[in-house]
Amino acid sequence: MDMARPRSFDPDDVLEIARQMFWQKGFQATSLDDITAASGVAKPSLYAAFGDKNALFLKVLDRYHDGILGWAERVLAQPGPARDVIRQWLTGFIPYCSGEKGQRGCLSINSATDGSLDQVELRKSIERYNRRLEELLRTRLRTDRAQFRKGFDPDVTAHTIMVVHAGLLALAHQRPDSKQVKAVIDQVMSLLA
């Protein structure tokens, strides 16, 4: 195998740039010309490296999912009361749920609610992401079940937290005040008792 001419760009850099653009403007509204302009990588190179636009987006989304899942794993594996680590996890989203950054919301949720994106692969990626996230919460709540009241249901609670998480990031596009987001998190945490 020859090495021949080497790549003149780092694929990961391009994925990062593409992520920013897709996240900001959405899948449809982001053209490959936009990505070319922002990255300096011409279209034929993009196609050679990532496949077509759908395939590129799928790679971007998977990378996004992995990032959040990795962070969630770290936070939710910390010692201490389940309640504290889960609150810490939710609190970590506040910058993305409010103010300036909130405008973009969550790339995954934005994609899930985009009716034009119903490729099977994408749906599967999003579904797997949500399943894994919920499983992290559920596992932790089950493990620390003794910390809660009698009759506490870890499974339903894990799902409720997922719903709240999705809701905060869906409403993020209105750029709510971070205090309001915090108040909601505090109130929801009262379910963990």
Place this chain on the structure above:
Amino acid sequence: MDMARPRSFDPDDVLEIARQMFWQKGFQATSLDDITAASGVAKPSLYAAFGDKNALFLKVLDRYHDGILGWAERVLAQPGPARDVIRQWLTGFIPYCSGEKGQRGCLSINSATDGSLDQVELRKSIERYNRRLEELLRTRLRTDRAQFRKGFDPDVTAHTIMVVHAGLLALAHQRPDSKQVKAVIDQVMSLLA
């Protein structure tokens, strides 16, 4: 003023058809040719009646908002405990949060999370809708404040319900089981005590 040639279609019928298509496929993926094909109304007539595609979508969205707000007003004005009417209101969304219909989610939330739709008018319409909806909840909770525990905060609770509502409709695209949605609603209702 002459009447001249009358319209050959009912604008409200067209808005209804357009709503279905925008709701199903999203704004970008729905072309005016699609709407023409589904409604039988040719493009020049659409432009004359509604303006361009953005203006048409805005009318569709406003109509959608009005429908939901009208229904919410009726339900939330009913007599009885605030808790019951709010539960009834949330429960009414279950068909749109699960199963077959859930695929589409909520047109307003889908639009809010669509990065390609950042016309000012649209943002304002969505923001006003959310503000009104939250105000209906807040007003009812304030009025019936005596039904709850000491220290109950109607304002934060109203917003939390909005977040849960948004979360359920954002996750609707995964077509969850309706039992799961009901369990979440039940758990959240425990905050109204």
Place this chain on the structure above:
DNA sequence: TTCGTTGTGTACTTCTAAGTACAGAATATG
């Protein structure tokens, strides 16, 4: 140095969809 291989960049094709020009149809009014 020369060749085979693979990446790069320009320029192209193709397709889709928004928006419109224009001729003709349908109506109220005189």
Place this chain on the structure above:
DNA sequence: CATATTCTGTACTTAGAAGTACACAACGAA
């Protein structure tokens, strides 16, 4: 009935974006 006015339908223009052909550049190996 004639006419001004408004709506309708066909067919067009235009713009943008996905995807690609092809010539050229950069590298490893002989």
